[in-house]
Amino acid sequence: MTISGNRLSKAVAFLFQRVKASALLQDNRLLASGNEAPVAPRAARMVLPRGRMPHASVILLATLVAIFSLVPLGFIGWVTYDVGWETVKALVFRPRVGELLVNTVLLESITIPLSIALAVTLAWLTERTDIPFARLWAWLAIAPLAVPAFVHSYAWVSLVPGMRGLQSGVFISVIAYYPFLYLPVVAALRRLDPAIEDAAASLGLNPWRVFFRAVLPQLRLAICGGSLLIALHLLSEYGLFVMIRFDTFATAIVDQFQSSYNSPASNMLGGVLVACCLFLLGFEVLVRGNERYARVGSGSPRPADRRRLGWFVVPAMLLPVMLTALTLGVPLVTLGRWLYLGGPDIWRIEVGTAFLQTIVLAVVGGVLATIAAAPMAWLSVRAPGRFQRVLEACHYYVGSLPGVVVALALVTITVRLVLPLYQTFATLLVAYVMLFLPRAMVGLRASIAQAPVELERAAMGLGRTPGQAVRQITMRLAAPGAAASVALAALGITNELTATLMLSPNGVDTLATKFWSLTSEIDYVSAAPYAFMMVVLSLPLTLMLYTQSKRTAGQ
Amino acid sequence: MNIALNRFSGALALAASLLAATALAGSAHAQDEGLVVYNAQHESLGREWIAAFTKETGIKVTMRQGSDMQFANQIIQEGDASPADIFLTENSPAMTLVDGAGLFAPIEKETLDQVPDQYRPADGMWTGIAARTTVFAYDKTKLIEDKLPKSMLDLADPAWKGRWGAAPAGADFQAIVAALLQLKGEQSTADWLKALKENATPYKGNSVAMKAVNAGEVEGAIIYHYYWFGDQAKTGENSKNVGLHYFRNQDPGAFVSVSGGGILKSTQHMKEAQAFLKFLTSKPGQAVLKDGDSYEYAIGKDAPSNDKLTPLADLNAPKVEASTLDSKKVVELMTAAGLI
Numbered sequence: 001m002t003i004s005g006n007r008l009s010k011a012v013a014f015l016f017q018r019v020k021a022s023a024l025l026q027d028n029r030l031l032a033s034g035n036e037a038p039v040a041p042r043a044a045r046m047v048l049p050r051g052r053m054p055h056a057s058v059i060l061l062a063t064l065v066a067i068f069s070l071v072p073l074g075f076i077g078w079v080t081y082d083v084g085w086e087t088v089k090a091l092v093f094r095p096r097v098g099e100l101l102v103n104t105v106l107l108e109s110i111t112i113p114l115s116i117a118l119a120v121t122l123a124w125l126t127e128r129t130d131i132p133f134a135r136l137w138a139w140l141a142i143a144p145l146a147v148p149a150f151v152h153s154y155a156w157v158s159l160v161p162g163m164r165g166l167q168s169g170v171f172i173s174v175i176a177y178y179p180f181l182y183l184p185v186v187a188a189l190r191r192l193d194p195a196i197e198d199a200a201a202s203l204g205l206n207p208w209r210v211f212f213r214a215v216l217p218q219l220r221l222a223i224c225g226g227s228l229l230i231a232l233h234l235l236s237e238y239g240l241f242v243m244i245r246f247d248t249f250a251t252a253i254v255d256q257f258q259s260s261y262n263s264p265a266s267n268m269l270g271g272v273l274v275a276c277c278l279f280l281l282g283f284e285v286l287v288r289g290n291e292r293y294a295r296v297g298s299g300s301p302r303p304a305d306r307r308r309l310g311w312f313v314v315p316a317m318l319l320p321v322m323l324t325a326l327t328l329g330v331p332l333v334t335l336g337r338w339l340y341l342g343g344p345d346i347w348r349i350e351v352g353t354a355f356l357q358t359i360v361l362a363v364v365g366g367v368l369a370t371i372a373a374a375p376m377a378w379l380s381v382r383a384p385g386r387f388q389r390v391l392e393a394c395h396y397y398v399g400s401l402p403g404v405v406v407a408l409a410l411v412t413i414t415v416r417l418v419l420p421l422y423q424t425f426a427t428l429l430v431a432y433v434m435l436f437l438p439r440a441m442v443g444l445r446a447s448i449a450q451a452p453v454e455l456e457r458a459a460m461g462l463g464r465t466p467g468q469a470v471r472q473i474t475m476r477l478a479a480p481g482a483a484a485s486v487a488l489a490a491l492g493i494t495n496e497l498t499a500t501l502m503l504s505p506n507g508v509d510t511l512a513t514k515f516w517s518l519t520s521e522i523d524y525v526s527a528a529p530y531a532f533m534m535v536v537l538s539l540p541l542t543l544m545l546y547t548q549s550k551r552t553a554g555q
Numbered sequence: 556m557n558i559a560l561n562r563f564s565g566a567l568a569l570a571a572s573l574l575a576a577t578a579l580a581g582s583a584h585a586q587d588e589g590l591v592v593y594n595a596q597h598e599s600l601g602r603e604w605i606a607a608f609t610k611e612t613g614i615k616v617t618m619r620q621g622s623d624m625q626f627a628n629q630i631i632q633e634g635d636a637s638p639a640d641i642f643l644t645e646n647s648p649a650m651t652l653v654d655g656a657g658l659f660a661p662i663e664k665e666t667l668d669q670v671p672d673q674y675r676p677a678d679g680m681w682t683g684i685a686a687r688t689t690v691f692a693y694d695k696t697k698l699i700e701d702k703l704p705k706s707m708l709d710l711a712d713p714a715w716k717g718r719w720g721a722a723p724a725g726a727d728f729q730a731i732v733a734a735l736l737q738l739k740g741e742q743s744t745a746d747w748l749k750a751l752k753e754n755a756t757p758y759k760g761n762s763v764a765m766k767a768v769n770a771g772e773v774e775g776a777i778i779y780h781y782y783w784f785g786d787q788a789k790t791g792e793n794s795k796n797v798g799l800h801y802f803r804n805q806d807p808g809a810f811v812s813v814s815g816g817g818i819l820k821s822t823q824h825m826k827e828a829q830a831f832l833k834f835l836t837s838k839p840g841q842a843v844l845k846d847g848d849s850y851e852y853a854i855g856k857d858a859p860s861n862d863k864l865t866p867l868a869d870l871n872a873p874k875v876e877a878s879t880l881d882s883k884k885v886v887e888l889m890t891a892a893g894l895i
Contacts (some may be wrong), residue, residue, distance in 0.1 A: 261629045507618065522763070
C-alpha cells in the first residue's frame with residue numbers, strides 16, 4: 001500500500017508539473033485562449049526590489065488555498081488506503097467500471113472533434129467572411145451557454161422522447177458546449193496577423209491550403225484549451241446524461257451515493273474519475289506542445305480581410321441558422337410550450353425563493369472564489385517561481401474535478417471531523433470556491449497582468465508601503481477583471497447541480513435542484529419556470545463573458 | 556493579510572461577509588424552525604403531508620429531499636449529531652438499516668394503534684405510513700394477457716432478452732430485490748439480477764421506465780403501481796399505451812412495499828416528532844393519500860385508499876417481513892451484478 005501510495009504521489013507531482021503549463025493556458029482559456037498578455041510585464045518584474053514586496057504573506061495565503069484545494073484528492077487517497085488494496089481491486093477492476101470507461105472514451109472522442117469542426121467553421125464564417133449579419137451570428141453562437149446543459153437535455157427529451165444513449169449524448173453535448181471552443185477560437189482568429197496568410201498565398205497556396213497550413217496551426221492553442229474545457233465538462237456533467245439515459249462516471253457515482261451514501265464503491269468510482277481528469281490535463285499538454293505562435297517585430301497587424309462568399313453564402317448561412325434553431329430554438333420553444341401549458345399556476349412562491357437563494361449563493365460564492373484566487377493570481381503575475389507554479393497547479397486541478405467528487409469528500413469530512421460545518425452554507429460555499437477557483441483566476445490574472453508594476457513602484461517611491469501600493473494601484477486597476485471573475489464563477493454556481501444536491505443546508509433549494517427534483521418526477525410543466533429563471537439569470541452573465549472576451553482580444 | 560485587506564478586496568470581503576452572514580443567519584434560523592424531516596418519499600407527497608400537518612398543528616417543518624438508502628446511511632454516519640428529527644422513506648429496507656443501528660426512538664402506542672400489524676415491525680421502532688405494489692407495466696399494443704409473464708422470475712428467461720426494463724438504481728427496485736432475497740434466497744436473487752443485467756434496459760426512475768414502455772422502447776417494465784395512476788390522472792401522455800399487470804399468487808412480483816416513518820432518538824423535538832407521525836397515520840393524514848395525487852395506498856386502520864386503485868386485499872401479495880429486509884446485501888449483490 002505504501003509503495004503504491006508513493007507511486008501515486010510521484011505521479012501526482014509529475015502531473016502537477018504538467019498541469020502548471022496547462023494552467024497558464026487555462027486562465028486565458030475562456031476569455032482568449034493563447035493570449036500572451038502576461039508576457040509584457042514580465043520584464044518589469046525582474047527589476048523589482050526583492051524583499052520590499054509582501055511576498056511572504058501572499059505566499060502564505062495562496063498556500064492555504066492550495067492546501068484546501070488538495071482536500072478532495074487527499075480524501076480519495078485516504079479512502080483508497082483505508083479500504084485496502086483488495087477492496088480497491090474488487091471495486092475498480094470490475095466490468096461495470098469497464099463499461100463506464102468505454103462510454104466515457106467514446107463520448108469524449110466523438111464529441112470533441114465534432115465540436116472543434118463546428119466551432120472553427122462557425123468562427124471562420126463570422127470572423128473572416130462577408131456572411132450577412134455576422135455580428136448577430138456571433139452573439140447567437142455563444143448564447144447557448146446561458147442555457148444549462150441539463151436544460152438543453154430536458155428540451156430535447158420533451159421534443160423527442162426516444163432520445164437516449166451515446167448518439168444523443170454526443171449530439172446534446174456538442175450543442176450545449178461548443179461555445180467553449182467558439183469563444184477562444186474567435187478570439188485567436190481576431191489576433192492573427194493576416195500578413196502570414198498573405199505570405200502563404202504569395203507562395204502559391206490556394207485559400208483552402210492557406211487555411212489548413214497557415215491559419216489552423218495558429219489556432220492550436222485556442223482549440224486545445226477549449227477542447228480540454230469541454231472534455232472536463234463532459235466528465236463531470238450529470239443532469240444532461242441522466243435525462244437521456246447515458247451512463248458516465250458522474251451518473252454512476254450519484255447512483256451509488258443514492259444507494260449507499262458515501263460508500264467505498266462511490267469513492268472508488270470518484271478515484272477513477274479523478275484519474276480521467278488528470279489524464280486529460282496531461283494529454284492536453286502533450287497535444288499542445290511547446291510551439292509558440294507570436295508576431296515578432298514592431299508595429300501591429302492590420303485587421304484581416306473578410307473573404308467574399310459569393311454564391312456560397314446560401315449554404316454558409318444555413319449553418320448558423322440551423323445551429324441557432326437547434327441550440328436556442330428547441331430549448332426556447334419547448335420551454336415556452338411547457339410554460340404555456342402550465343399557465344399562471346406553475347409560478348409558485350417557491351420559484352421566487354429558489355431564485356433568491358440561487359442569486360445569494362452565486363454572488364457570495366463568486367466573490368469568495370475571487371478573493372481566494374487573488375493571492376495566487378497576484379503571485380503568478382508578479383512573482384512567479386517553481387514553488388508558485390506548484391501552488392498554481394493545485395488551484396487549477398481542483399476546478400477540473402467533478403462537483404460530485406468534491407461534494408463526496410466534503411460530506412464525509414464535515415460529518416466525521418467538523419460537524420458544526422455539516423450541511424451549512426459554509427460547506428456549500430467552500431465547495432463552490434474549490435470548483436470555480438480557475439474561473440476566478442481567469443479575469444484576475446489577465447487584469448493584474450495589465451496593471452503596470454511601474455505604477456506600484458512609483459507609488460512606493462512616493463512613500464507608500466508595498467501593501468498600500470498594491471491596494472491603491474493594482475487592485476483598483478484589476479477591479480474590472482475581478483468583476484468578470486465573480487460573474488464567471490456565479491454563472492457556474494447558478495447551473496451547478498450535484499454538489500448542491502449533496503451539500504446544501506436543510507430547506508435550501510436552488511433553481512437547479514428544484515428543477516431537477518421536478519424533472520425526476522417527469523413533472524416537466526412545473527419544472528419549466530425554474531429552467532426559465534436559470535436562463536434569465538445566466539443570460540447577462542453570458543453576455544458579459546462575450547464582451548470580456550472581445551476586450552481581452554483588444555477590440 | 557496586508558494584501559487581502561486592501562481597499563478593493565476589503566470591499567469585496569465586506570460584501571461577502573455580509574451576504575454570508577445573512578445566509579448563515581437564514582440557515583440557523585431555518586434549523587430552529589420546528590422539525591427537520593429527511594424525506595425520501597416523493598417530494599410532492601412530502602410537501603402535501605407537511606402542509607396538512609402544519610395547518611393542523613401550527614408546527615413548522617423543514618424538509619430535506621433525498622433517497623431511501625442515501626439517507627439511511629447518512630443518518631447512521633451522522634449518529635447522535637443528526638440534524639434530522641424524522642425520517643420518511645418510500646420503502647422499508649432503509650428503515651431497517653437505521654433501526655439496526657439503534658438510532659430510532661420507540662413510536663407512541665397511540666400512533667402504532669392506528670396502523671395494522673402487518674404494516675409495521677413488531678418492535679414498534681418505526682411505522683408504516685403508506686404502501687405501494689409492484690406491477691409489470693406493459694405495452695398494451697404489443698402484449699396480450701396470455702403472453703404476460705406469470706412470475707417476475709420468468710423475466711430472467713432469455714426469451715425476454717431486450718424486451719423489458721427496470722430502474723435498478725432506485726430505492727423502489729432495491730426494495731423489490733430485498734423481498735426477492737427474503738423469499739427465494741441469495742443464489743436465486745443473484746441469478747435473477749445477472750439475467751436482469753443481460754436482458755433488461757436500465758432506466759433512471761420508475762416514471763422514465765414507464766415512459767419507455769409507452770413509447771414502445773420495451774414491451775414491459777417492473778415498476779410500482781402509482782406512476783401509472785398518477786399519469787392517468789394528469790394528461791395520460793406517458794401511459795396511454797400502458798396496461799398494468801398484477802402478478803398476484805404471492806409471487807415476488809406481487810410484493811407490497813411499505814413506506815416507513817421513524818423518529819430519530821437524537822431529536823430535540825420528541826413531542827412534535829411523535830405528533831407528526833401520529834398525524835401521518837391518522838384519518839386526516841391518510842386522507843392525503845386517498846385524495847391527493849400520490850396514488851399510494853393508505854394503510855391506516857379503516858383508512859380508505861383512492862377508489863381507482865385495486866384494493867390491497869386483492870393483490871395477493873407474498874408474505875414478507877418488512878422489518879428484516881436486508882438492504883446491505885441487496886446493494887452488494889447489485890454491485891456484483893454490475894447494475895450500480
